[in-house]
Each structure stands twice: as structure tokens, then as C-alpha cells.
Amino acid sequence: xxxxxxxxxxxxxxxxxxxxxxxxxxxxxxxxxxxxxxxxxxxxxxxxxxxxxxxxxxxxxxxxxxxxxxxxxxxxxxxxxxxxxxxxxxxxxxxxxxxxxxxxxxxxxxxxxxxxxxxxxxxxxxxxxxxxxxxxxxxxxxxxxxxxxxxxxxxxxxxxxxxxxxxxxxxxxxxxxxxxxxxxxxxxxxxxxxxxxxxxxxxxxxxxxxxxxxxxxxxxxxxxxxxxxxxxxx
Numbered sequence: 001x002x003x004x005x006x007x008x009x010x011x012x013x014x015x016x017x018x019x020x021x022x023x024x025x026x027x028x029x030x031x032x033x034x035x036x037x038x039x040x041x042x043x044x045x046x047x048x049x050x051x052x053x054x055x056x057x058x059x060x061x062x063x064x065x066x067x068x069x070x071x072x073x074x075x076x077x078x079x080x081x082x083x084x085x086x087x088x089x090x091x092x093x094x095x096x097x098x099x100x101x102x103x104x105x106x107x108x109x110x111x112x113x114x115x116x117x118x119x120x121x122x123x124x125x126x127x128x129x130x131x132x133x134x135x136x137x138x139x140x141x142x143x144x145x146x147x148x149x150x151x152x153x154x155x156x157x158x159x160x161x162x163x164x165x166x167x168x169x170x171x172x173x174x175x176x177x178x179x180x181x182x183x184x185x186x187x188x189x190x191x192x193x194x195x196x197x198x199x200x201x202x203x204x205x206x207x208x209x210x211x212x213x214x215x216x217x218x219x220x221x222x223x224x225x226x227x228x229x230x231x232x233x234x
Contacts, residue, residue, distance in 0.1 A: 002030045003116070004080075005087045005156040005163065008094045009057040011045050015100045020045035021070060022059050024098075025152025026080055029087075032164050039080040040153040042067040057150045071105040078107070086110070089133055089159055091117035118159060121166050133158060140165045 005027040012019030026039040042059065044067045054060055088094045091112070099109040122131035126139070133155060137144040142161045147154060 002028060002035075002082075002084050003087050004028055004082075004084045005160045006081070006094060006098075007088065007152040007155040007159065008097050009059060009150060009152050010097055011047060011049055011053050013093075015096050018047065019097070020047060021097050021101050022049070022064055023057070023152040024073075024077060025154075025156045026077075027153075027156040027160055028080075028084070029160055029163075032167060034160055037080075038153065038156075039077065041073050041077070043070050043073070044068065070101040074102065074105050074107060083114075085116050086114050087116045087118060087159065087163055089117070089155075089162075090119045091115035118163055118166060122162075125166060133162065136162045136166075 007025045008021050009023035010019050010021050021043055022045050023042050024040065028035045028037040042064060044064050046069070049059065049061050049064065086095075095110060095112055095115055102109055119131060122136055129135070134144060134147070136142075137158055140162060142158060144158055147158070
């Protein structure tokens with residue numbers, strides 16, 4: 001099944017205070033495997049960039065000055081995501097911002113039912129622990145050393161790997177990279193690999209308990225075999 005990993009960077013944390021989207025990053029996966037299709041756009045928010053926000057994602061007024069408006073890329077964005085489920089870390093945040101931009105551009109809102117929130121999944125799976133993207137990368141031993149700044153395209157690449165682990169999937173020797181020809185103040189090309197499948201050996205006490213259990217079975221079938229063949233009875 002095709003799904004879209006999605007992330008945004010913004011000028012602030014509250015739509016109600018006029019914060020806008022300044023970057024959208026999307027990555028398509030099919031049955032948890034990246035297809036190689038990505039979508040990434042920097043956007044002119046038509047407002048000054050607060051220093052606190054710039055410190056997080058590194059996107060300055062100067063850098064964003066010549067970037068397109070959301071209304072100029074909205075059709076391309078909607079075509080890319082199609083009707084696929086949207087996998088988002090803290091979905092309520094990104095969906096609120098995307099829907100605010102859609103409304104300002106005269107488009108219909110995306111229903112929350114389309115969103116798969118990896119933050120909620122992680123909280124259920126690992127209660128009472130940090131489930132930020134960085135924390136989950138550390139837990140799953142995913143290399144996020146290139147994440148000097150938050151960046152939508154890099155973050156969806158990392159989230160794709162996190163989502164694989166949260167979904168219980170395991171792939172080996174699977175790697176992919178994301179690149180863009182446009183200059184970015186953050187690293188937006190990062191090659192990572194999914195972890196090798198992990199096999200956990202039985203503990204000594206488990207082996208002892210298993211041996212004791214086997215001793216309780218009378219006349220077991222495996223004692224009637226030798227080198228994989230049934231013993232001939234006299």
C-alpha cells in the first residue's frame with residue numbers, strides 16, 4: 001500500500017497567531033519501502049521569520065525571499081499526495097498548518113482521518129519515555145547525525161525508517177538517498193540504511209526450563225530418530 005511520509009517547517013507553532021508554512025517535504029513509500037519519489041518545496045511565508053524559528057530550521061528571510069507562495073505549488077503538492085494516507089509525526093500540528101494554507105489558497109481541507117500519527121503510535125508502544133523523532137532514531141539506531149537543523153525532507157527520510165520499525169517491519173541492506181539541486185542551509189541529502197533483522201538468543205534460564213519440560217515427556221518421538229531417520233525396532 002502506498003503512503004506518504006509528510007513533514008513541514010513553519011514560522012511558529014500557532015496558526016492562530018499567523019504562523020505560516022515555509023517548507024514541505026514528502027516521501028512516498030509502498031509497503032514500507034521508499035519508492036524514490038519525493039516532493040520538497042521551500043515557501044515564501046510573506047512575513048518576517050522569527051529568530052526562534054530560524055534557529056530551529058535555519059531558514060532566513062533572505063533565503064526564502066525568492067521562493068514560491070503556497071498557492072503557486074498547491075496543485076503540484078496535491079497531485080503528489082493523491083489520496084494516499086499521510087504518515088506524520090505529531091500529525092495534528094502539520095495537518096493544521098497544511099489545512100490553513102489550503103484554506104487561504106481556496107482549497108478544501110484534508111480530513112484528519114487521512115493522517116497516521118507516528119507520535120501516537122510511539123507513545124502507545126513506549127509509554128513514559130521520550131518519543132521525539134531524535135529519541136526514536138536513537139532507540140532504533142538510525143543515523144541522524146546530519147540533522148543539524150530541522151528540515152522537512154531530511155525528517156521524512158528519518159521518519160520513514162522510524163515508521164518501518166514502529167510497524168514491525170524489517171528490511172535488510174535497503175538504503176535510499178534524497179537530494180535536491182537547490183541550495184539548502186541544512187543537510188538534505190542523507191544516506192541511511194534500515195537495520196539488519198535482529199535475532200535474540202534464548203536466555204540460559206529459558207534453556208534450562210525448556211530442558212526440564214522436555215524431560216517430562218514420556219517416550220518422545222525424537223528419541224526414536226537417528227540422523228534424521230526413524231530407528232528400526234528389533
